[in-house]
Amino acid sequence: MFVRRIIICFCLVAAAQIHAQSTVSKEDKAQLKKIYDTALLEGNSYQWLDHLSNQIGARLSGSLNAQKAVEWGKAELEKLRLDKVWLQPVMVPKWTRGVTEFAYIETEPGKSTNVPICALGGSVPTPIGGLKAPLIEIKSLEALEKLGRKAIEGKIVFYNRPMQADLINTFEAYGGCVDQRYAGAAAAAKYGAVGVLVRSLTLRSDDLPHTGAMSYGDLKDSEKIPAAAISTNGADLLSSMLKLNPNIKFHINMNCRTWEDVESFNVIGEIKGSEFPDKYMVVGGHLDSWDLGDGSHDDGAGIVQSMEVLRLFKKIGYQPKHSIRVVMFMNEENGLRGGKKYAKIATQKNEDHVFALESDSGGFTPRGFSFDCTDATFNKVLSWKPLFEPYLIHYFVKGGSGADIGPLKKDTNVLAGLRPDSQRYFDYHHAKNDTFDAVNKRELELGAATMTSLVYLFDKYGIE
Incomplete structure (x- = not known):
C-alpha cells in the first residue's frame, strides 16, 4: 500500500512537471511567433540598413562617415524611446587609402x-x-x-x-x-x-x-x-x-597613410530591467566598416539587427527582467578599440554582464548560434532548440562568440554569436561589392527575429 502511494505521488508530481513544461513551451512558442511575425511584417532593420549603407556609406574608423554613423545611430535609438541612450568616447586609429x-x-x-x-x-x-x-x-x-x-x-x-x-x-x-x-x-x-x-x-x-x-x-x-x-x-x-x-x-x-589617433564613440542604448536592473544583457555589432564597399554585410547587418532587438521588445510590449543594451561598437576592423573600451568601463563600474550576443557574420539566412558558456547552460540552450526548429534554426554549438564582446568574457557569463549561412559571406567580406544590394531583406529580418528570440529566452530563464 505504501509503495502504491509512493508511485501515485511520483506520477502526480511528474504529471505536474510535464504540464508546467508544456505550459511554458506554449507560452514561449507564442512569444517567438509574435517576435518573428512582427519582424517580418513590421520590421525596420532593412530600412535602417538602407540609410546606413546608401546615405552614409563606408565607415572606416576615424573617418567623417564613421562620425556620421555615430550621430545617426544615436538619433535612431533616441526615436525608440529607450530608457537611456549615450555615446562612449574611444580613441581610434585613422588610416586613409x-x-x-x-x-x-x-x-x-x-x-x-x-x-x-x-x-x-x-x-x-x-x-x-x-x-x-x-x-x-x-x-x-x-x-x-x-x-x-x-x-x-x-x-x-x-x-x-x-x-x-x-x-x-x-x-x-x-x-x-x-x-x-x-x-x-x-x-x-x-x-x-x-x-x-x-x-x-x-x-x-x-x-x-x-x-x-x-x-x-x-x-x-x-x-x-x-x-x-x-x-x-x-x-x-x-x-x-x-x-x-x-x-x-x-x-x-x-x-595610403596612417595619421594620429582620433576620438570616436561607441553608441549605446538601454532598456532598464524590471527585476534585475543591475544585471546586463548586451546585443551588438560593429559600426565601422572597411572603405571599399559600404559595409552592408560587415557589419551594417549586425548593427541594424541589434537595434531591431530592442525595437521589437518595445513593439510587442515585452518588458525584460534584465537591463538590455544595444551597443554599436566602433573600430572592430582595425583595432577592436570599441569592444575593449566598453569592457574596461564595465569593469570600472563593476557592472555585471550576464549575457552578450554579437552579429558579425553577415546578413544571410540565420542557421543558429555558437555559445561560449558552461556545459550546464549549453544543455539548457539545447532544450530551447525545438522552439527554433519551425524557423529552420537548428545549429547550436559550443564555440566562439564575437570579437567585440570577447573582452566581456568571465567564467560566470554567456557569450553567443549569431551564425548565418556562411557560404556567400566571403564573396563580399572586405571587398568593393559589400553593398546594400547584396543583402536580402527577408534573410536580414529573420536574423533579427532569431536574435530577439534568444535574448528573450535568456532574459526569461537566466543562465546556469
Missing part, C-alpha cells in the same frame, strides 16, 4: 598586364612613383625561413595560399590562411623583402581584391614594407605567369 591603387605584371620592358589590387589596412605607401621588383611565390609564412634571406631579399613576396574549399565552415577556411594577410609583411620584411602581395581571402574567383587588417609587429617605421591584396583572378594569372617566367616583375603604386 588615398588615390586608387595601381599594379601591373611586367614580362619584359614595355610589356605589361594590369591586375586589380588594394592596400591592406594599415599598410605604408610605396615610394613616390611606385615600387617595381621581382617576385617570389610562397604558400606559408614558414616557407620564408626555408628559403632564407638570399632568396627573398629585394623581392616582393607573393603569398598565394587559398582558402581551403573543402571546408564547409568557411570561417574555418578563412582562419586557415588569414595569417598571411595579417602577419605576412612583418615576417617577409625580416628577410629583406621590399613588399608583399597577398591572395584575397575569398572562395570566389573574381577581379575584386579584399582588404583587411595587417600588422607590422615590432618593426621600426624604417623597416615597414608596402602590403597589398590581389584579386583571386589576378593571383591565379600571376602564379601561372611566374611558372612560365620566374623573372617577371611586379609594379605597385599605393598612396
Whole structure:
C-alpha cells in the first residue's frame, strides 16, 4: 500500500512537471511567433540598413562617415524611446587609402598586364612613383625561413595560399590562411623583402581584391614594407605567369597613410530591467566598416539587427527582467578599440554582464548560434532548440562568440554569436561589392527575429 502511494505521488508530481513544461513551451512558442511575425511584417532593420549603407556609406574608423554613423545611430535609438541612450568616447586609429591603387605584371620592358589590387589596412605607401621588383611565390609564412634571406631579399613576396574549399565552415577556411594577410609583411620584411602581395581571402574567383587588417609587429617605421591584396583572378594569372617566367616583375603604386589617433564613440542604448536592473544583457555589432564597399554585410547587418532587438521588445510590449543594451561598437576592423573600451568601463563600474550576443557574420539566412558558456547552460540552450526548429534554426554549438564582446568574457557569463549561412559571406567580406544590394531583406529580418528570440529566452530563464 505504501509503495502504491509512493508511485501515485511520483506520477502526480511528474504529471505536474510535464504540464508546467508544456505550459511554458506554449507560452514561449507564442512569444517567438509574435517576435518573428512582427519582424517580418513590421520590421525596420532593412530600412535602417538602407540609410546606413546608401546615405552614409563606408565607415572606416576615424573617418567623417564613421562620425556620421555615430550621430545617426544615436538619433535612431533616441526615436525608440529607450530608457537611456549615450555615446562612449574611444580613441581610434585613422588610416586613409588615398588615390586608387595601381599594379601591373611586367614580362619584359614595355610589356605589361594590369591586375586589380588594394592596400591592406594599415599598410605604408610605396615610394613616390611606385615600387617595381621581382617576385617570389610562397604558400606559408614558414616557407620564408626555408628559403632564407638570399632568396627573398629585394623581392616582393607573393603569398598565394587559398582558402581551403573543402571546408564547409568557411570561417574555418578563412582562419586557415588569414595569417598571411595579417602577419605576412612583418615576417617577409625580416628577410629583406621590399613588399608583399597577398591572395584575397575569398572562395570566389573574381577581379575584386579584399582588404583587411595587417600588422607590422615590432618593426621600426624604417623597416615597414608596402602590403597589398590581389584579386583571386589576378593571383591565379600571376602564379601561372611566374611558372612560365620566374623573372617577371611586379609594379605597385599605393598612396595610403596612417595619421594620429582620433576620438570616436561607441553608441549605446538601454532598456532598464524590471527585476534585475543591475544585471546586463548586451546585443551588438560593429559600426565601422572597411572603405571599399559600404559595409552592408560587415557589419551594417549586425548593427541594424541589434537595434531591431530592442525595437521589437518595445513593439510587442515585452518588458525584460534584465537591463538590455544595444551597443554599436566602433573600430572592430582595425583595432577592436570599441569592444575593449566598453569592457574596461564595465569593469570600472563593476557592472555585471550576464549575457552578450554579437552579429558579425553577415546578413544571410540565420542557421543558429555558437555559445561560449558552461556545459550546464549549453544543455539548457539545447532544450530551447525545438522552439527554433519551425524557423529552420537548428545549429547550436559550443564555440566562439564575437570579437567585440570577447573582452566581456568571465567564467560566470554567456557569450553567443549569431551564425548565418556562411557560404556567400566571403564573396563580399572586405571587398568593393559589400553593398546594400547584396543583402536580402527577408534573410536580414529573420536574423533579427532569431536574435530577439534568444535574448528573450535568456532574459526569461537566466543562465546556469
